[in-house]
Amino acid sequence: MRRTVGTIRLGTLQATPWDGSEQLRYRVPTSDSNRARRPSYEHWQLFSDVVGNDLAANSSVLRPNEAIYADKTAKMRELDRHILSLFVSRIAISDILAEAFAIVIENHIGALQWYNEKYPKTPEERLKKSSECYRWT
Structure with a gap:
């Protein structure tokens, strides 16, 4: 150009x-x-x-394994924030009061386990596919 x-x-x-x-x-x-x-x-x-x-x-001197650990930790925190946001949305559309927030999350784990058991693919298959999306090298 x-x-x-x-x-x-x-x-x-x-x-x-x-x-x-x-x-x-x-x-x-x-x-x-x-x-x-x-x-x-x-x-x-x-x-x-x-x-x-x-x-x-x-710049700072950061060893590769430290960078990988930091990247993984940041990604896990990001995913946790997504999960929390999904719980907030789920509770909001269910018209549940804020005081019951922690109880609903705790009780909803059983529903998630039920959906996991009914899922057509095994947890191993799903974890393998998901792991392939992340290259921590």
Whole structure:
């Protein structure tokens, strides 16, 4: 995509899905047909340097297993909030008073177990399929 301001050509935006500082940048148009060999636009290089310095100064050292644990914990909390929201909606449409909220949740577990037993697929099949949706590597 060509960008122009007045008569100054700013270059061609290159985007690929890897490193943002090197793979997404403005390039100075040249006669070279290979855009990867084209030099970066001067202001883009300055911008990239500032962002790179900020990222280096504000990054933390996190081991992969710690990141996986943090991701799993965050996902479990997100799912718990979804479950709670579903319970709130279920109780609201049942016209149940707020004072009975905890009792309804506790008693509803039996209904969920009944639905689980009547489900056409086994829990093992459902867990396997669900586990395949998450790659914690």
